[in-house]
Amino acid sequence: MKFSLIQIASFLGILVLFSSFDSENKVSKKIVVENKLHFDRNEVVSIRLNANKSLSEIKDFSALLVKDASGKLVVTQLIDNNLDGTPDELLFKAAVPAKSKVSYTLFTDSKLKTPKSSNTTYARFVPERIDDFAWENDRVAFRTYGPEAQRLVEEGKEGGTLSSGIDLWLKKVNYSIIDSWYAKNVTAPGYYHIEHGEGYDPYHVGSSRGTGGTGIWEKDSLHISKNYTKYRVIAKGPLRTIFELDYAPWSKYGVTETKRISLDLGSNFSKFENKISSSSAIPNYTLGITLHKEKGIVAINTQKGVFRYWEPIDDSFVGEGIVIDPKVVKSALDHRSKAADQSQILVVTAPKNNTLTYYVGFAWTGSAQVQTVQDWDKMLERQAQIIQNPLLVIIK
Known part of the structure; x- marks a missing residue:
């Protein structure tokens, strides 16, 4: 069977598209948040996007999401500290009991959206x-x-x-x-x-x-x-x-x-x-x-x-x-x-x-x-x- 140049180009385009999705979905990091104090804490924490190579190479930071240990998505916010158009930090709120560690997962998925917050700053x-x-x-x-x-x-x-x-x-x-x-x-x-x-x-x-x-x-x-x-x-x-x-x-x-x-x-x-x-x-x-x-x-x-x-x-x-x-x-x-x-x-x-x-x-x-x-x-x-x-x- 012979393929035209148009068919070949189309097929290669599909491969590239799925490859990009696959690459995006492979970004998954475990985040461990530790509270060393004697009281429970529920605070905003920051992930420095340029501190980890696999994160700094992400082109679309809006696809970054965070879920808790139960798999529930948590509210996130991107911060561009120097207003250069590129986010520097990803924020989310971590609830950590006294003298404990809690795990979250940072991952990419363009099909999901960060949940809405009922309150705001x-x-x-x-x-x-x-x-x-x-x-x-x-x-x-x-x-x-x-x-x-x-x-x-x-x-x-x-x-x-x-x-x-x-x-x-x-x-x-x-x-x-x-x-x-x-x-x-x-x-x-x-x-x-x-x-x-x-x-x-x-x-x-x-x-x-x-x-x-x-x-x-x-x-x-x-x-x-x-x-x-x-x-x-x-x-x-x-x-x-x-x-x-x-x-x-x-x-x-x-x-x-x-x-x-x-x-x-x-x-x-x-x-x-x-x-x-x-x-x-x-x-x-x-x-x-x-x-x-x-x-x-x-x-x-x-x-x-x-x-x-x-x-x-x-x-x-x-x-x-x-x-x-x-x-x-x-x-x-x-x-x-x-x-x-x-x-x-x-x-x-x-x-x-x-x-x-x-x-x-x-x-x-x-x-x-x-x-x-x-x-x-x-x-x-x-x-x-x-x-x-x-x-x-x-x-x-």
């Missing part, structure tokens, strides 16, 4: 509220303020906010509220300052650091930046939101900052990775937590790198905190002042290689995540242990 620039930048997950929400809000204040106009502090939004629902609250605030100004059943924003920042803002502590004074000048969204998805905020040079030291902030699903803590540069050596790069009207309880633990405030707000309580590697903490103080917004916990640090990494979080009794200061202390203690003992991920 989220972040965006908010032009309908001047130029806020807000972010949230299923447990907490934060915001800070941009250059237009700063300009309005400096020109003596209404509606602006001059602050590089970090604001907290108290939410009691696990779904996203940012878009809804801002939209309703357009038609009913001040909407999100009133409790409507989902939570509200009673938290005052002003010129304070809010929870986790930065400054330079020198001669009993805290020198601070103005509002962020630029933003970049790196990722937003079911498991992790990442963005960056730039700040113009400030203080006599000409400090410039780029804060890369990330928030994982299920966590009460935003991770800050601050890149810092200056025209001369910075004496005391400092983090702060406002004490508002000083009615709360302060706890400072430099040995563990845990700094806590527990305060009454309206008819409930809010716990705020900073968790940081104690090796980069120089000192900390409970600073009280008669000046407005200047009573604060101040954590003086020694950044390494012009970078400081720390975690900023809170919990509100209205959300039922905590009920007592002891609950909040336990959450902070666990976060400190998590930082020192990340889940160990091994690909086999």
Whole structure:
């Protein structure tokens, strides 16, 4: 039997097609996730796609999937950290009991899709509220303020906010509220300052650091930046939101900052990775937590790198905190002042290689995540242990 050139070419094309499917389906790796701590953990973990040759050669990362030991697909998210168009990490959430190991399988299958998540993380620039930048997950929400809000204040106009502090939004629902609250605030100004059943924003920042803002502590004074000048969204998805905020040079030291902030699903803590540069050596790069009207309880633990405030707000309580590697903490103080917004916990640090990494979080009794200061202390203690003992991920 003779075959035409067209038939031969068609046959070869089919072979190539099936070969590509076969090659794709051969990618299967066992992932072992180990929890060395004494409590159960349910956290987002990362697979570095360029750390394993068989993964880095995959052309279509959207075909990557993860299933648990029972064969159930779990939610995944691809992250392109440098925005070059190629994913760098694959995220999934691992549930690992105390002092245990759990196995997952990483594989490719173009016919299957990662399952949808009922909850998500989220972040965006908010032009309908001047130029806020807000972010949230299923447990907490934060915001800070941009250059237009700063300009309005400096020109003596209404509606602006001059602050590089970090604001907290108290939410009691696990779904996203940012878009809804801002939209309703357009038609009913001040909407999100009133409790409507989902939570509200009673938290005052002003010129304070809010929870986790930065400054330079020198001669009993805290020198601070103005509002962020630029933003970049790196990722937003079911498991992790990442963005960056730039700040113009400030203080006599000409400090410039780029804060890369990330928030994982299920966590009460935003991770800050601050890149810092200056025209001369910075004496005391400092983090702060406002004490508002000083009615709360302060706890400072430099040995563990845990700094806590527990305060009454309206008819409930809010716990705020900073968790940081104690090796980069120089000192900390409970600073009280008669000046407005200047009573604060101040954590003086020694950044390494012009970078400081720390975690900023809170919990509100209205959300039922905590009920007592002891609950909040336990959450902070666990976060400190998590930082020192990340889940160990091994690909086999």
